[in-house]
Amino acid sequence: MAGFPIEPAGRIKSLPPYLFAAIDEMKRKAIARGVDIINLGIGDPDLPTPAPIIERLKQAAADPNNHQYPSYEGLLSFRQAVASWYQRRFGVVLDPVSEVLALIGSKEGIGHVPLAFVDPGDIVLVPSPGYPVYPVAASFAGGTPYLMPLLKTNGFLPNLAVIPKDVARRAKLMFLNSPNNPTSVVADRDFFKRVVAFAQEHQVIVCHDAAYSEIYFDGRRPASFMEVDGAKDVGVEFHSLSKTFNMTGWRIGFAVGHRQVLAGLGKVKSNLDSGVFQAVQEAGITALESDDRLTEGLRKIYQERRDVLVPGLKQLGLDVDLPPAAFYVWAAVPKSYTSASFTAHLLEKAGIVTTPGNGFGAAGEGYIRLTLTTPRERLTEALERIRNTGF
Ligand SMILES: Cc1ncc(COP(=O)(O)O)c(C=O)c1O
16 A cells, blocks of 8 residues: 555564466456456356355245354364264264364465464474465464475475474474375375374374365275374364365365364454355255265266366377366476466466466476366367367
8 A cells, every 4th residue: 555654563574475367467468458268277166156055045045043143163063064064985983073173274274283283493394395375374474384395296295204203203283185186186094094103103193184085086985094004193184064065165164183282273263254055065064975976976077177178288298197186187388398387478468368387386387287177168168269270
């Protein structure tokens, strides 16, 4: 603001540049030129929330019991629905009272959890490339993010064995994410077992982000971190109704696992927010109690899109693997390009918005991320346009 004499706080000034700012500017100019933009940049489901969930919200919104402040930790009935879903989906038993916490979307919990456990000087281990909230949340709490590179040579999983001893000693918390944004890679149980051993050895809280666990392909269901012995003793898992039920706008998610970690997060939350609108929690119960057909339908649509886009990109000569889960495609850029220059090329020459890999951390350089949240016909059109650029 011109003439405003007060400097923003250091934590704001030290934020990395907004990932989408440069792209937004290019996009704005392209739209002004009349370009028909195909947006493969955003990770927001394009399909509506299923009707039964909306119906439940309508009824619940009319109930005066839901018009007052909700309970901080979430309705017991919502937490019971979460526990039943975990049992059904993963075979994991949770105590709904102490091992489940409702969140205003998983981003809220991920953003707040370091405030409960991280002091200045502590290290927070974060995957890179990764969801930008992990390092920012660590820094907001005064901690220092230590980036664990996700490299092709390591199957895009963090290599815990190369984390220096003094870093592991100072680490208080570790973020992990499977299925992964942006790489789509799924961690297996063996990896999770190594994580539990690492956390036990170095006394690190594990925060596993499973926001995409229900968007999987070819019938291969990703594991929950909670399925592995000892996981509940070292950490928590974040989930969300956002991607599973096309509910990104509703703001509802949850964390499960270690009761003291959840209690710490709950303490932060009770001082900052006042919980999730109960009518939304009731709709969330309907979602969690719905049978598998709802999510199966979504998976089918994303898989069909994947099977158009990925073979098409391969045919054009791009180095890209078929993602096993999530709705992201992580493609290496052609040799003569950087992440930024290929993103700019696709926008300028083909009217296609993608996200440069380095926006998710330096280790993402050399890649772009494309999303499957666009109808199949538009993906076919995108492939045609990319072909015509002759890159
Ligand atoms: C990896 C990952 N985790 C968490 C979230 C947050 O989702 P929500 O806050 O809608 O639950 C996102 C959103 O894009 C994400 O990509």
